[in-house]
Amino acid sequence: MVKEQFKEYRGDLHKWYKRCVSNEEAVQSASPHVIDEDWWILCDRFSSDSFQKMSKINSDNRKKLEVNHVAGSKSFVRLRHDMRDSITSQEPGPVDLYRGTHCRQAMGSWVHPRASENWATIETLRS
Template sequence: MPISDPPTIPRWGDVTDDVRQLIRQRLQDKFDLDLSVPHISYAIDDMIQERFKEYRSMLHKRYKRCMSHEEAALSAPPHVTDDDWRIFCDRFSFDSFQKRSKINSDNKGKLKVNHVTGSKSFDKIRHNM
């Protein structure tokens, strides 16, 4: 069973259990992993999900570098098929995606601190020092 390219899957939550199990199996074949241990299995699943999001983000950045939707549709990355790239580009042109993207960008711009260290904010860490 082939793993579907990320452009054809909208979100990590839409990835089927069969595909997730296949990814885990490929990792076990390549590395010495004991996925029967709960915290290892959880960590691996979290890393796979994060890698999926990073890859999709990288493709989105490539899409945004183009001047128009038509130009983007013609400049598929070498590792993505033309059909999958068109699906990906079409998804970014949807009004619902554009609206959600604008909301997320606005909210990100309102942040005074971009991140925290673990569950403690920078203020708590500074106070403890």
């Protein structure tokens, strides 16, 4: 829970930074949730070439993603562990994991039509 709160806090600080037109403006308009010295360090990090490059790569990769999943920020390893059989402790296979992460369990609907097509292909190959 603390990890999730920190992740949201860090994201909020980056959103605050991105509202500014330039790094100099961002340095002058510090977030009220952090002390000035820490804000300056964050501004240096957010404006660094390595951070900008990583951010661009991640943004491009998210744009290429055709089908989202419903797992949130949970890792697939943790999901497999959480989805294991309560009696045998056997973890789900890749096919069951796909269904569990791309189908809304409560509603029984797929997150995207493409996910439904992928599932149909998987079932065809499986049979």
